[in-house]
Amino acid sequence: MKIRMEWVYKTPKGAEMVFRSDEMPAAQALMLAEDMDRIGRTKSLVFLDSYDSSWTIKELKKYLKGIETEPHNIIVYFDGGFDRETRSSGLGCVIYYEQSGKSYRLRRNAPAAGLMSNNEAEYAALHLCLQELELLGAHHIPVLFIGDSQVVINHLSEEWPVVEKDLFNWADRIESKIKDLGIQPEYELVPRKANSEADRLATQALNGIEIIATSEVVGES
Structure with missing residues (x-):
C-alpha cells in the first residue's frame, strides 16, 4: 500500500507549518513517522492512502503487522x-x-x-x-x-x-x-x-x- 503523510511541524518558538509528502510504501512512511515523533516537533501527523482514507500511526502499525503472514x-x-x-x-x-x-x-x-x-x-x-x-x-x-x-x-x-x-x-x-x-x-x-x-x-x-x-x-x- 502506498501512503502520503501530512503533518504539522512546530518550531521551538511556536511557529507552525503544514507539510505533505509524496506517496511512498507504508512501511517506509511508518519508519519516517516514528523517527519524526522522536524529535518531538511534529503534531497532527496522519497517513492518507490512495482513497484519501486517513490512518493514525497505531492503525498503520496494526495493518502492517496483520499482513506480515499474508501475501x-x-x-x-x-x-x-x-x-x-x-x-x-x-x-x-x-x-x-x-x-x-x-x-x-x-x-x-x-x-x-x-x-x-x-x-x-x-x-x-x-x-x-x-x-x-x-x-x-x-x-x-x-x-x-x-x-x-x-x-x-x-x-x-x-x-x-x-x-x-x-x-x-x-x-x-x-x-x-x-x-x-x-x-x-x-x-x-x-x-x-x-x-x-x-x-x-x-x-x-x-x-x-x-x-x-x-x-x-x-x-x-
Whole structure:
C-alpha cells in the first residue's frame, strides 16, 4: 500500500507549518513517522492512502503487522498469446509477492480454447492471475497489474470504453472477481520487452509446455 503523510511541524518558538509528502510504501512512511515523533516537533501527523482514507500511526502499525503472514506487496505480470491458424491460446502469469519476511515469484501458464482473438487471450491471462491470487489467499490489499495490452489496461483503468461484447463480458468477470477479493487494483502499461517473462510463459503454453512453479526470490524486495 502506498501512503502520503501530512503533518504539522512546530518550531521551538511556536511557529507552525503544514507539510505533505509524496506517496511512498507504508512501511517506509511508518519508519519516517516514528523517527519524526522522536524529535518531538511534529503534531497532527496522519497517513492518507490512495482513497484519501486517513490512518493514525497505531492503525498503520496494526495493518502492517496483520499482513506480515499474508501475501502483500504484490505485482502481477500477465500476457496472452493467440495463434490464428490453430485458434488456440496461451496464457502467462507471473506474480511477485512478499510473505512472512520473504519474497517469492509464482509462475503459471495454461493453454486456452474457445477464444477468438489476442485481446480475449490477454483478458483470459489476467483472469488466470486473479485465480492464482485467490489461491494464494490475497485479499483486501492493493495489487499492481502490469501488461503490454493497451486494450486490457486502458479498458480496466477506464481510459477507453469497452465496446465489443466478448471483451465487455471478460472485463465484467474480472472486475467482479477483483471486487470479491477486495483487491485495490492499479494498472500499468509497459512495452512488450518489459513483459518478457509473462510473454514467454504464454508462448510455452501455446507450444504445449505447462509450467506451475513458485520460488523464493533471494536478495530482492
